Amino acid sequence: MDYLVETKNITKRFGGLTAVNEVSFGVEAGEIVAVLGDNGAGKSTLIKMISGVHQPDGGQIFVEGKEVNIHSPMDALSMGIETIYQDLALAENMNVYSNIFLGREKTRKAWGLFDVLDSKFMYEESMGVLKKLNIKIPSLRNNVRTLSGGQRQAVAISRSIYWNAQFLIMDEPTAALGVAQQHQVLELVKSLKDHGLGIIIISHQMHDVFAVADRIIVMRRGEKVGDLLKKDTNPDEVVNLIVGSESVV
């Protein structure tokens, strides 16, 4: 099997505590993998080694089959690995297309002298990516502050897609959203599969996980205790794995 992103025996220690112990798993292109586990099970630490926030103390990470060292979130970004943060990396005081282009603004020459923002270009490109992902927002000129939580998630995701993300990491993407918006975000996540992205979702909501994931990985006390295809399992089995009354590897 060809994995888009793969870890082999990856380990992270904080002092005497082993947060992640020799975990191996992989995500294919077009696959959604959910990582589940109780608080402190090591799922965030595991993800943060892929997104470049933490450096592993042992083991290897492969991206498209090649071994890589990810030293920082910027390294991860350059490899097409984007993290959609829970607290949303958007500037709420700025409009939608400015956020999509934040830090990578498109400029043009005004009167052949100064570089000025090419708002028309940024507006139209942003419009294009939102259309592609079938996202509806009243106007791209609206400040992010005026958008709903679901729309903000959608903007953050479109931003990653526009900049050619190959692999998305989503930490609790539906937390703090209303029911209708949760549904919208999950639909969007599912549709990203068709664009060939690999996706990892961390979530506490069993319902979300079973709605979108293809495969479920369960972490307990820093170790991988389950790696199951969704179609072969059920919520009860997963819950048992999380709390530790069963182990299926």
Place this chain on the structure above:
Amino acid sequence: MNAVTKNKTTNLVMDLGRRWALIFLLIELIFFSFFAKGFMSLRVFQMIFFFGITVFLLGTAELFVIITGGIDLSVGYVMGFASIISAKMISAFVHGGMHPFPALILGIVLTLLIGLLPGLINGLLISKLRVPPFIATFSMLGISHGVAELLLLNGAAKDLPHLANLIGNGYFLYWAPGPGLSFFVRPEIPRGGFIIELIPNIVVLAFVVIGILAFVLKRTVFGQHTYAIGGNVDAAIRSGINVGRHKVKIYMLSSFLASLAGVIYVLMYVTGKGDAGAASLLDAIAAVVIGGASLYGGKGTVWRTILGALIIAVLETGLRVMGIPTFDKYIIVGVILISAVLIDKVFPEKTYTDNKE
């Protein structure tokens, strides 16, 4: 009233509410034109802009800093410091045998360069050593005040060439019957002859600089990053913006504008003074807030800051024309300031609907 017209009325009220500062300025002008005898005259409007320059410049400086979520308390005394060193340098150059014009230009250019220094120090303290902006710039306030007074120990900052006065109190545009329009140079007319002096030179100078900065803030990457830092500094960092370096530039811009205000002060009054801008600091911050900016950062525009400064300047001038003591101004500005913050809370920001189904 059907639903559509009702909706339109609400939108109109919202639009007017968001423009309350402009409406308030118009009300002020109408009020003073009725109750302040001689208010509606070219002379008074020139006064408003001429004496408003300090607050326009310091307000613009403060705006950039406040958008990033900071504050610069040092602008007032940096202005005073700049007024003294420029006056001292220019008079030294002239006494050293230089012609007034090159002496003036050299003194001004050197002052503007030295004027970047307080901002550089503020910026480095704030972004590299994580000193809170309030503390860093408050210390710089004291330091620039002290250094300015030290510079005065060996004599006052005066003996400037007459040219300074000609520029500082001259006009950009004159009109007189006969010679017609003339730029910059006062036409030769008989004493007591009719002449219209239109726009003071330094008002033109200040507004050219302010206009450029309005453009920079609204239309360039520099402006975008300034807003992004104030809106969500984590988002700015994750987007690859060099937040530390950008903040240093912002504080340098602020002290540059304060120095420019100091140089202009010298041209206006033909002398330097340590506390030249001290009283204008709070007016500058008030102008920014009345103009709709938030001290939490991320909001504000140059033109609305100028609008805020004009509200204060018109009030001050109007009361002076009416012969009312100016300490009444402080009370009124205080009330406007509180109202500004409350009114901006009532009216939500504008939203668009381009993508109709």
